[in-house]
Amino acid sequence: MAPAITLAAEAPKLSAANTGFMLICSALVLIMTPGLAFFYGGMVRVKSTLNMLMMSFISMGIVTILWVLYGFSLAFGEHNSLIGWNSHWFGLSDIGLTQLWPGYTIPIFVFMVFQMMFAIITPALISGALADRVKFSAWALFVALWVTIVYVPVAHWVWGADGWAFKLGVIDFAGGTAVHINAGAAALGVILVIGKRVGFKKDPMRPHSLPLVMLGAGLLWFGWFGFNAGSWLGNDDGVGALMFVNTQVATGAAMLAWLAYEKIRHGAFTTLGAASGAVAGLVAITPSGGAVSPLGAIAVGAIAGVACAAAVGLKFKFGYDDSLDVVGVHMVGGIIGSLLIGFFATGKGQSTATGVFYGDHTWTQLWKQCAGVGAVLAYSLIVSAVLAFLLDKTIGMRVTEDEEISGIDQAEHAESAYDFSGTGGGVIGSAAHSSALAAATQTKKVDA
Template identity: 45%
Template sequence: MNTTKLFNHDTGDNAWMMTSTALVLLMTPALAFFYGGLVDRKNILNQLFLSFICMGIVFVQWVLFGFSFAFGPSTKIGYGSFEWLALHFGESENALYSPTYPLLTFAAYQATFAIITPALISGAIVGRMKLIPYMLFIFIWSTICYDPMARWVWSTNGWLKHLGTLDFAGGTVVHILSGVSGLVASIILGKRADFDPRSTTAHNLPFTILGTGLLWVGWSGFNGGSANSANGIAALALVNTNAAAAAGLITWVVIDAIRGRVSISGACVGPIVGLVAVTPACGFIQPGWALLFGVIAACMVYFLLLLKHYMRVDDTLDVAFVHGGGGILGAFLTGLFSEKAVNPSAAFDGAFYGRPIQLWYQTVGILTAIGFAALCTAGILYPLDWIIGIRLAKEDELEGLDLTAHGESWEVAASRAVGDLVKQILEEQGTNKEKIEDNGSFELHYTPSDSNAKSFSVPLSTRQTTIDFESDDRCWK
């Protein structure tokens, strides 16, 4: 680390970028909760882990060579160079990427994008992919798919950037890439053994609501930090982010209400699709258009999901629709509504402002991301399948990955709690502690409201019984 030179960093810019880094990093555990509440209870721990492990795998990859491959100094259009391996450049600034704050801050900020992108893919394949192949896939995919795409769109030497493709905060690099990769991965893996396109396995919607709220908050750093400075563009991106999310939420709820019932899980999807759609445009458009982005995205994804049961593909948590579809829509709408007057240093006028060729530049970026993601995903998974196998055995799928992959389960153990309760009651009744044995029994008694129906009791051992509080989608009280 260089400690001999004093750098005149802008403390405001650096503070905002470090805050944004923390906000975007928060989005990965938030995604784990968002996804975790929507999966079958037998796979919740596994789904949480699939997102969580990306924070380890991808950050190590990013420090070793990922950042250098994506942003390192090189005139090549593919990968960068090996010059910034292990981030050995110290506290230096960089006139191209971080002119007012340390390049290390920029590297850390971009790492959070690299982390959450493959984590998004996990929602498409949960419940049927082996753990070790998944981790290998994350490492390889980040290297050969994410790093080049980030370079093409955001690097000063990126060919899509030079062409004129606009992507302020990751509509192309993050959402189209992950959505398409998730779809291709789900096709290659095939359907779950117990797949039913007309059913839902969401087992813990409070988890999903928590994840949605944290994602919404974290997206302020995702989009606002992409201004690369604590300036007016960051404020614009922040307002547009929240406007699109709010419009997506309200639109989804209104459509649900018109159809007769407001779905909580659907209300969580609404703001997410608004956020996805506005991401590539949030630094290039006026706030009024951000509201429109949210409305259009929510309507599109809502009606696509109504057709989901006709699909033959098992994209478990609709990654292709929400992120792939939302990212494609947002990138295309950017070509319509971007305005140079809003952001003179980075934006171009879109078709709505008299420059229709911007639609072509956006289309090139969209098609490149779709084709490249599909090619990379298939090129990784097929060899992995041939070499070590990627699909779980049917019996393991049916039992769930929490037990088969992790040896743990999503349960609340009640035996010790029941035993302690019995001891406390006996003590209050004056029973000597020496006479209290932790091997008695306890009963749960159910009395139905219908007098003609039978009541029943469930005997529980205070030593050995375990109650699954999520069993059969019912909650014991």
């Protein structure tokens, strides 16, 4: 009998459906950065609103250019387990229009731009911890250096084909380590160097616009579906759909859990708590959503909601001024979501790896997750602190105390978020003024 003929596996072909899907997901991830700007912008005082918006928006410019020039090549080129390189990707100068990302059905350009959006939002996340007190020029330089020295290597470790964490088997579906722990640890490192805001723990520093916070949270929630489901780079086998479902489920569970904790601890259901709880759930499900079931997603979200709600108060206990709770939500939420994979992974999602509750009695996956979490946290914390220290000793990281007190918007941008100087004129304004004056006069008569 003639020997059997084994045919080579058919090479992937460009899929118009997956390409379109990924371009839409890329746009969804990009809208998360303006959403983050609104989320943070509403949480600060009026005098810092524009600066907070700009700290996110400037990342969209700086990181885009750096990613095209060398960031993508260093993060995803194959070189060694610590850093990548591909000279053909430098400046995106030698990539064919239909050249596919290896093993997938989408062009390299599509994968590149999808990952660019991740690189943009990650340093923007850090900005929330530094509200009210950082020079805009120093922040812009920090973003450029941090993306180059911290984000790019960590992205290679976690997602690069020859990255050490990827080869070890650390699961991070969409950025629990590379994005959220990375940004949260960096935030902690920087604030330990630059110090507290003037009046921390003494003056009221309440959010000036909770509707703006809720709008930002809604945009983040909406964009996060592209962030998470798109990270499977296609929509052929149902894993992306599982991630989409788990993203919604965990976010809802975390919001409810945060509100329950808040009611029990402080006696009220706050809008800020609802928004923060939703973000905590989104953070925690980001690394784990492709590995757990929807029931597991409920557990991940609920645990993250309570843990992050408790963690945000630690800054008052330990004395570090994490202005908008980047450490408490993103670092803690990222750690929880990453480690819970070691307990709740079913082996029926993105891989066959299972957690302790699904048969991994040797805790193998949990130890892998611990290795990834620990390495990223330590590297980002230390290097970010060193970067902040060097910038502070050279060009200075902080505005002056007088500028901080009077308002960083005017000091750094020569603008204010809300200009009321032109209000009160015209017929409506005059009528309103007359009504107020009449009411005041009537009150005086009654008192008399």
